[in-house]
């Protein structure tokens with residue numbers, strides 16, 4: 001499709017959603033109407049976009065506090081706006097939470113995606129078809145040994161309630177394309193990092209713990225490997241796929257930057273120490289090995305040749321630079337950290353991870 005003018009973004013107050021909305025207005029020159037639907041769970045913060053909302057005005061940006069599982073509300077929203085494009089980020093996104101309580105993951109990630117697909121199907125039947133871009137994860141592919149990479153054709157093998165719920169939603173999206181002729185695209189991306197990431201995920205959690213002098217918990221032997229991508233590069237890739245990707249197709253997105261957790265953490269410790277004027281190694285004594293996550297996947301690695309070759313996308317931020325930018329953002333946004341760490345988040349952490357706070 002060419003450049004859309006009416007976009008529905010789901011989960012726009014979360015980590016990647018916030019960065020994507022900012023990217024559209026600040027970098028991609030988007031000039032249409034963007035409607036951001038978010039339930040504002042613990043990980044959604046409407047303040048992330050308050051300045052942008054004021055600047056863009058009602059003509060270009062609207063926020064709707066809604067639950068994507070509310071089918072009637074989703075259908076009404078599609079009727080009201082006649083979207084050209086849906087970019088679907090909204091999800092329960094944290095593997096640890098899915099192990100403690102999978103129910104919300106089934107509801108939001110599967111039922112929520114179903115309800116959006118139904119709204120898109122009804123809109124198409126009413127003569128207002130839209131493109132549906134579904135944002136997913138590399139975790140659907142399972143776990144790798146020391147070599148090899150996930151391709152778009154790698155069979156699905158999800159192993160946590162989170163990845164199983166995302167895999168299920170991916171299948172539903174493809175089924176709606178196949179069965180109802182919906183114009184869909186899917187992307188499976190590796191670990192993102194950058195500003196506005198809720199401090200339960202590895203990089204912001206560790207930065208926050210360093211700032212508070214708390215233990216830096218490392219699962220198992222710390223040798224699990226993840227591929228890391230700076231969030232703005234993910235946003236750029238999603239926009240390229242949404243605008244220029246082939247209908248019905250899937251694109252892998254990755255940073256081509258594999259790190260095992262313990263090495264990444266040591267590197268992060270060095271950057272934070274340097275930024276704070278502390279000696280190298282100042283935070284190392286805080287590193288604490290904790291019992292491994294149940295079913296912890298050993299290694300993920302993404303082959304993103306396809307999106308590079310077909311859509312001309314490539315990463316623009318290398319890991320060192322991206323990590324420094326991320327550390328600087330968290331160091332400069334203490335008020336944001338305090339804000340998101342109050343309330344439900346703190347209560348949940350206390351309930352489930354009393355040994356790690």
Ligand SMILES: NC(=O)c1ccc[n+]([C@@H]2O[C@H](COP(=O)([O-])OP(=O)(O)OC[C@H]3O[C@@H](n4cnc5c(N)ncnc54)[C@H](O)[C@@H]3O)[C@@H](O)[C@H]2O)c1
Nearest residue numbers: 011013014015016039040041043044067068090091093192
């Ligand atoms: N973070 C990563 O590294 C990563 C990597 C690959 C793919 N993804 C995918 O990208 C998407 C966004 O991830 P994120 O890290 O920004 O997650 P996040 O947890 O930071 O944000 C999720 C957002 O969805 C909202 N939300 C949750 N349930 C909702 C519901 N029922 N109705 C409406 N809104 C709801 C939350 O309020 C929040 O604003 C997810 O689909 C995730 O699976 C994330």
